Amino acid sequence: MDFLRRYLPILDWGSRYDRNALSNDMIAAVIVTIMLIPQSLAYALLAGLPPEAGIYASIAPIVLYAIFGTSRALAVGPVAVVSLLTASAVGQVAETGTAGYAMAALTLAFLSGGFLVLLGVFRLGFLANFLSHPVIAGFITASGILIATSQLKHILGVDAHGHTLPQMLGSLFEHLGQVNWITVIIGVSATAFLFWVRKNLKPLLNKMGLSPLMADILTKAGPVAAVVATTVAVWGFGLVDRGVKIVGDVPQSLPPLTMPSFSADLFGSLLVPAILISIIGFVESISVAQTLAAKKRQQIKPNQELIGLGAANLGAAFTGGFPVTGGFSRSVVNFDAGAETPAAGIYTAMGLAIAALFLTPLVYFLPKATLAATIIVAVLSLVDLSILKKTWNYNRDDFVAVLATIVLTLGMGVEVGVASGVAISILLHLYKTSRPHVAEVGLVPGSQHFRNIHRHKVETDPTLLALRVDESLYFINARFLQDLIQSRVTEGTKIKNVVLMFSAVNEVDYSALESLEAINLRLKDMGIGFHLSEVKGPVMDRLKTSHMIDDLNGEVYLSQYDAVMALTHRDAKAS
């Protein structure tokens, strides 16, 4: 039972479900459903898929997440960045609008779901940590710019393509002659309206005396208003004949049962994008889930979250969807609207199923430009170039990683961008730890404390070189320490003893052990004693398994003070 409860969180909250929770969840579900209809259509468009795929991708995944996920408020479905990644990955193996394209999207969801479940079962959620915050911020910002640019073709009513900013802009420029001005009017006014709603409607409604919650919900319903108004306009004025592209026929159906492809070739070309989508989707989802959970002192289990998101993606693969994850805006709306349990998600799925069955004829005349406008307004809120300034002020290494991620994502596409960002962050980190801070220390007069000789007035002894190493010792910096000590002792010819103060050394790996042994041997050859002090318990335990401590041409002292007392005393006796 504990095993089941661990892997099926629904058993936990389901057993305590009551009428109060039911009514709260129902209200939240209605609000989220209304908001999700245009959003689902729009993200399907962004992913290059028929509109119904967006609705299908919001039904089974929500239910599966409700069963397996640990967040009470997370709403799972298509999101902007994952849809962009889908378009980029699937666009490389199939043409938009073909059956192969839809099949590739299902397969991508299947691979991504499988990968997430594996990560969860093997408790490998830590892999998501390879994406540093600045890299994520840079990637999201660059993706926002890419997504907004990719939608300009719908606003202009032209055909254009490309997966990088130069490609997109070049293609738009080439097709500039084909601009459909009625589409532009619809697209620009929808965009302007949605920006106004986002910026000004909420304060206005608040001033008019609406409750903050109500004002918030009405603001979030802005896209619905734009959808209704432009659909009616296209229908009423017969704008389809004037070249305005519309959503058109959407089948009236529950999500169909579909099978992803199991072709080894397709697996091969979609595996890397699937891994990328999984990790980026997981990072986005868990950040939202944790932020919302913290507000109610609830707990999110990262490895179980992987299983929840994995199940959701597998669900999408078998019900005509495409890759999904926990979305920021829908989850916040769900939370604010009072959702108490994942059952709210199940009711939302029911609402969307009803919409898929009965409401799809209503969006026949919905112009694609309106959907593009909702996407642009949504994603431009993700664009935040201030991360460049923040990291510049705080830490140049992080700045380099962000800048590289943004430039490479825009210029060479999402996959190259995020992979380079990860590689650069890791290399910069390794570089930093390869030259650790090593302070020469001396005794603070009248105390037993040792401090950096360059920062404090301290007592030193010319025969004693005391170094505090401010980093764990491992292969990347092992040689650095060796070189440093070598150069210090060849410079300071009076030195008779070297003491390494290990208070900040949390680990000594085998390479560092060999370096310490080499230092020991070389100092021995020179007739210099080599000592350690303040070695931490776990480090000492490990050193004792080697010959290092037995062979040491010196002692291991409990404290630096003991070391200095013993070594300067010994010298005093000798002289």
Place this chain on the structure above:
Amino acid sequence: MDFLRRYLPILDWGSRYDRNALSNDMIAAVIVTIMLIPQSLAYALLAGLPPEAGIYASIAPIVLYAIFGTSRALAVGPVAVVSLLTASAVGQVAETGTAGYAMAALTLAFLSGGFLVLLGVFRLGFLANFLSHPVIAGFITASGILIATSQLKHILGVDAHGHTLPQMLGSLFEHLGQVNWITVIIGVSATAFLFWVRKNLKPLLNKMGLSPLMADILTKAGPVAAVVATTVAVWGFGLVDRGVKIVGDVPQSLPPLTMPSFSADLFGSLLVPAILISIIGFVESISVAQTLAAKKRQQIKPNQELIGLGAANLGAAFTGGFPVTGGFSRSVVNFDAGAETPAAGIYTAMGLAIAALFLTPLVYFLPKATLAATIIVAVLSLVDLSILKKTWNYNRDDFVAVLATIVLTLGMGVEVGVASGVAISILLHLYKTSRPHVAEVGLVPGSQHFRNIHRHKVETDPTLLALRVDESLYFINARFLQDLIQSRVTEGTKIKNVVLMFSAVNEVDYSALESLEAINLRLKDMGIGFHLSEVKGPVMDRLKTSHMIDDLNGEVYLSQYDAVMALTHRDAKAS
């Protein structure tokens, strides 16, 4: 002048050169020259090149290293592992014995030399640190096995090929029918003789009353004896007619002036191997140089060493050679024979030039099996599987890296092997730091010290969660800390304050800063105070450039003791 002296160490030792140094250097040069003749021929054979290439590769490079290098005793020339890497790289772009093969070897030396010089000029020697000691040890051991196996074909007198152990063994097995038994007799007796010389001759000579130095030199001259004996045998018994393969015609000439190819295609396919050869050669060379320098309290400058080795390789590229580096055995002989300055290398080069001009006809009848025997005996001393046991006992992560390096080098070739070893070491290190040791600490009674509550009897307060983080905080472990604190505070509902003790935190990057801010916000939402203590100066300086400290829902205390006094006192007043 300081600039010149920095880049031309010859100006330093050259200006103090005297007659005493001259005679010591001359004696060392004679000994090293005699030892180098068979070795150079053998390593050329290993690299798949004509024998004279080995002699050429030992002349200009030695002189150039003497001008630019910083080690007094290092002897530069062809070495076993680099020759193997050359064979593997060049074998992928050309057929052995063709002009294209020799050209590719020159180009490889050119690229490697250029890369080393660039590393040196841009002071990027730290890149060599990416090779951890266990990875190097595993790689050298696996290379030794590969090299010895690759020479079996010469001992058996058959044609065989392959760059991995299964390929080589498979190919040998296929050609087993063609074994030439006279070649086998020569090869096996030469191998047995050389093993006997290495193991037993020195103690025997010592017992016979020879000085240790003389005994050592005679032992090192073993290959010369084997060369003379087998050459005479082949010539005297006319064994060439019996199918014994011999070195044959070697041109009587000084090193020719050659040009590497500048084809972009060839550059493309040789660049990665060139980088690998450079880094592995540099690591081997600098280890030898530092070990020898330490014995005389001399100093090696790693970045100038890169320039010295780079110049040596460029020299090899323009004088008919192939990639070179500082060799272990020749450097030790040079050092033991009393070489005082790099001038000894210049005299060795002169000796080899004389040999190239006048002695090459003498090796016409030298059987290839003898050269193979000298290689096998030399490289088997590199094979040391004890690194597996040592790392297993010390540290499982290092063990995994060694094992993977050995298995992949043997099974998939030198390049895959070493690249995987590096990648695995980095990933394991990142994994380790991704879950840092975090100890919950309490006050040791009657002191101001704080210790792990699980290891020591300490006083704690149920309203206060005090955690000591034993690792720098950066993107890989930022989320870990977030999750840890989240789960601790949701478990312990009495907690009113959290204190992070930062005594072992040497760095906080931007990701970790954002995690701290997130922790701060979440704890604030829960009404819990968030405090830091014992923050190091540089870390505090950086934190102050952000809003973190201003926004902190708590205080930064100088010591953990101050923090606990203030927070439990405050609580005491409140209750």
